[in-house]
Amino acid sequence: MATTSRRRAAETTDYPMEEKILALYDLQKIDSRIDEINKVKGELPLEVEDLADEIAGLETRIANIAQEIDQLNSLTGQRKTGIEEAKSMITRYKEQQDNVRNNREFDSLSKEIEYQNLEIELSEKRLKEYAAEIKVKKKMIEDSQVVIDDRKMDYTEKKSELESIEQETAKSVEDLKKQAEKAKMKIDQRLLTAYERIRGNVYNGLAVVTVKRDACGGCFNGIPPQRQAEIATNKKIIVCEYCGRILVADSGATDAL
Numbered sequence: 553m554a555t556t557s558r559r560r561a562a563e564t565t566d567y568p569m570e571e572k573i574l575a576l577y578d579l580q581k582i583d584s585r586i587d588e589i590n591k592v593k594g595e596l597p598l599e600v601e602d603l604a605d606e607i608a609g610l611e612t613r614i615a616n617i618a619q620e621i622d623q624l625n626s627l628t629g630q631r632k633t634g635i636e637e638a639k640s641m642i643t644r645y646k647e648q649q650d651n652v653r654n655n656r657e658f659d660s661l662s663k664e665i666e667y668q669n670l671e672i673e674l675s676e677k678r679l680k681e682y683a684a685e686i687k688v689k690k691k692m693i694e695d696s697q698v699v700i701d702d703r704k705m706d707y708t709e710k711k712s713e714l715e716s717i718e719q720e721t722a723k724s725v726e727d728l729k730k731q732a733e734k735a736k737m738k739i740d741q742r743l744l745t746a747y748e749r750i751r752g753n754v755y756n757g758l759a760v761v762t763v764k765r766d767a768c769g770g771c772f773n774g775i776p777p778q779r780q781a782e783i784a785t786n787k788k789i790i791v792c793e794y795c796g797r798i799l800v801a802d803s804g805a806t807d808a809l
């Protein structure tokens with residue numbers, strides 16, 4: 553209860569602009585240190601994600617092929633039953649032929665037998681086709697499985713590498729995040745949103761920069777003396793007209809960070 557009200561009080565407190573700007577600069581330094589720590593991970597997070605996607609894709613592919621094989625197996629079963637039925641019909645027709653009263657009846661049964669034999673031939677042809685398809689599909693599954701096994705090894709290795717980096721840096725990142733939260737308390741939401749947006753848009757994650765050698769510390773374009781004087785007061789938000797980064801004066805900022 554006490555914490556909540558204290559936090560709410562902090563949020564509603566409107567800090568003087570100079571303090572907000574300095575807090576923003578502090579936040580930038582903290583975030584830059586987190587960025588620096590995350591850099592150690594390099595391409596690992598992306599690689600782990602890509603591998604997981606690839607493995608999931610291959611597993612879906614295998615499941616689909618397995619389903620196709622199931623269908624072919626059930627078609628095979630149907631054809632085999634059909635052949636058995638045709639064979640028993642032929643046996644029956646042959647028995648009937650022994651008891652016919654005339655040639656016409658005999659011929660008609662012969663035609664039926666011929667038809668059933670053609671059915672058997674067709675089914676046997678299909679059975680060969682199904683068997684060939686099943687063989688191809690089983691090979692596809694085997695090949696995909698080899699790739700999956702390979703990717704899984706890669707995945708496990710990279711994932712554990714990433715996890716060990718995360719474990720090593722967890723404490724520092726956590727501390728920095730706490731510091732960031734403290735700094736954020738002094739900054740209003742609109743400014744924070746702008747900060748996050750600029751950070752997301754620039755390649756180096758620097759949304760807040762100082763003036764260095766009469767130039768923007770982000771894009772190195774020159775800043776006129778009049779503007780530099782304005783920035784030096786830290787009394788209002790001034791953005792670089794070239795790159796849109798927020799420009800602050802370095803003096804007075806917490807250098808310990």
Ligand SMILES: [Zn+2]
Binds near residue numbers: 773792
């Ligand atoms: Zn700039």
